[in-house]
Amino acid sequence: MASQTHTIYIRLRHKISGTVGQAINVKELAQVIAPSEMKERIETTCVHRIKPEDNTFVVIDAMDLIREINQLYPTSDIQTIGPSQTIIVVTMKKQKFKRVLFLLVWILLFIGSGLTIMNFHEDVAMPEVHRKIYTMVTGKVNDKPLILQIPYSIGIGIGMILFFNHIFKKRFNEEPSPLEVEMFNYEQDLDRYILFHEKQKSESKEHGNE
Template structure:
């Protein structure tokens, strides 16, 4: 009797154990629960190295493993045709190092953004524009900083928080933040590059 097994592979999965089972990298479904359980624990590869590495596999590799497990299976792939296993040896969490990295990133982002804003304001002469607007509205020159500069600072801060869709631990709405979108695009580009490089390995590529 033929059983159809549906497999939905994740594009990239980070694991710390060396024996990689199908359930670690994919969702598996079969009408027969026993067949589903047997396929879920099918070992698709064993990591031989003790160092962190990313391995690229394809849906064909999974199909071969499942058919070897049970020749009566019919495998239907619903997700990615190529996927990545990111093996990372298990290690105790280094909280001090993580906090230091987070602090460095926060400082770089803060001062980098502040420098970018200051250079932009200086380039377009925001101060001169505010003084000119104040003179046109009030009829006389401003003696120093005005309400325009204060409003600009407050509005800029609020605008950044609203744009990045983060206020404290909550969100302004249910949309993904621009940072989340960019991180997802970065992750997809990394995965695509790894898969393409693996497919081109030991092949002659004509780029002319």
């Protein structure tokens, strides 16, 4: 009697994270659709164990999953859907001084952005512009037109909050900010570079072993 052929569908995730020494199973790498008696065994199958020499990124190809599943069920029909590769981002153990580092970076960015705004205002002579506007509107001369400068300063802060669409962890709406769009585009370009670079490395290793 011929063995029954089952169809297995796998959809690789685009990116996951892991730590050194962690065993990466099929369940973490992909979504699996298979008969219930096969699915659990497939999902718990180890595909890769992260080693210190893996550095920061590891790329798992769909062929790696197919090879492992085929060893378990040689007669199965394996269908892949979606991405053909998954990027594993190897994260380091939590640093003891993570909060201190975050605080130092925050202070650096705060001072840097403040200096940038002040230098810009100095270049365009913003205080002189305020004085001229005040004189044009009121007909009086005032070296410190606070009635203009205070709302202007508050407006800069509000404008930055609205631009980034965040105040701490709270979002004002679901629309992404320009910075988030740029970060998304940057991550997409970075992922494409990693996939291409890691593929070249694996191909060079294979040629070297031949």
